Amino acid sequence: MTVPSAWNLSTNTALISGAGSASGIGWAAARALGELGARVAITATTDRIHERVAELRDLGIDAIGFVTRLDTEAQLANLTKELAIAGVVPSILVNNAGMVSVGDDGMLSGDIMQEIADWNRGLTINLTTAFLLTRAVIPAMRAAGYGRIITVSSVTGPVMASRGDVAYAAAKAGMVGLIRALAVDEAATGITANAVAPGWIATGSQLDSEEQEGHLVPARRSGTAAEVASAIAWLATPGAGYVTGQVIVVDGGNSVGEQRLL
Numbered sequence: 001m002t003v004p005s006a007w008n009l010s011t012n013t014a015l016i017s018g019a020g021s022a023s024g025i026g027w028a029a030a031r032a033l034g035e036l037g038a039r040v041a042i043t044a045t046t047d048r049i050h051e052r053v054a055e056l057r058d059l060g061i062d063a064i065g066f067v068t069r070l071d072t073e074a075q076l077a078n079l080t081k082e083l084a085i086a087g088v089v090p091s092i093l094v095n096n097a098g099m100v101s102v103g104d105d106g107m108l109s110g111d112i113m114q115e116i117a118d119w120n121r122g123l124t125i126n127l128t129t130a131f132l133l134t135r136a137v138i139p140a141m142r143a144a145g146y147g148r149i150i151t152v153s154s155v156t157g158p159v160m161a162s163r164g165d166v167a168y169a170a171a172k173a174g175m176v177g178l179i180r181a182l183a184v185d186e187a188a189t190g191i192t193a194n195a196v197a198p199g200w201i202a203t204g205s206q207l208d209s210e211e212q213e214g215h216l217v218p219a220r221r222s223g224t225a226a227e228v229a230s231a232i233a234w235l236a237t238p239g240a241g242y243v244t245g246q247v248i249v250v251d252g253g254n255s256v257g258e259q260r261l262l
Helices: 025-035 049-058 073-085 116-144 166-189 208-214 225-236
Strands: 013-016 039-044 063-067 092-095 147-152 191-198 247-250
Touching (some): 025 049, 025 092, 025 225, 039 049, 049 063, 073 116, 092 116, 092 225, 116 166, 116 191, 147 166, 166 191
Parallel strands (some): 013 039, 013 092, 039 063, 191 247
């Protein structure tokens, strides 16, 4: 099948962070971008990223994987070297890493009385990672006069809030501020910056309570990683070149439906 020119990514390389889970948004985004012709480079914090690479290659997608964390400048410097060695120059960046990494103790949550260490960690893994990775790849985009930056935020923070989760909400809202500032700063260089904000999504990390919440949204179900990836893919295409600084909410109508009872 021929991909329409407005969607064709055959001359692009996409870097997607947080793509280690077979059921996650990162891997779904890598598949969607790869099916549009992009070469894809994916990262995760464990060796399972190589399993995802093999799955993408089985689909005929040109893929390469990197095991790395993204929360310190030293780690980003090392990743930058590895990308250069592999000849990976991203023209598309999907900032998807966040929430919690495999090997960490678990998701950090709490209200305003939480420990400062937990607050800082929540901001680091969800917001600072996106800042550092974007800063690492944007010089090449500027030099090329072209780039697409898509950040996976959440309805939590920019649109809504959950109880007892102040650091996560603040970080995800901060992601929207980051992309809007980037959109203004980089528009003249040919770089767009946008975000997608998923609601209840049926991934491997979805809790039972979250699955139950999904039945209460107007769509009466949780979304899929592929549905979020579809929005990411569109924002990455040439046809979305006049869209920047925007947030695409993917939540089955949850943020606009006032009533929860039939």
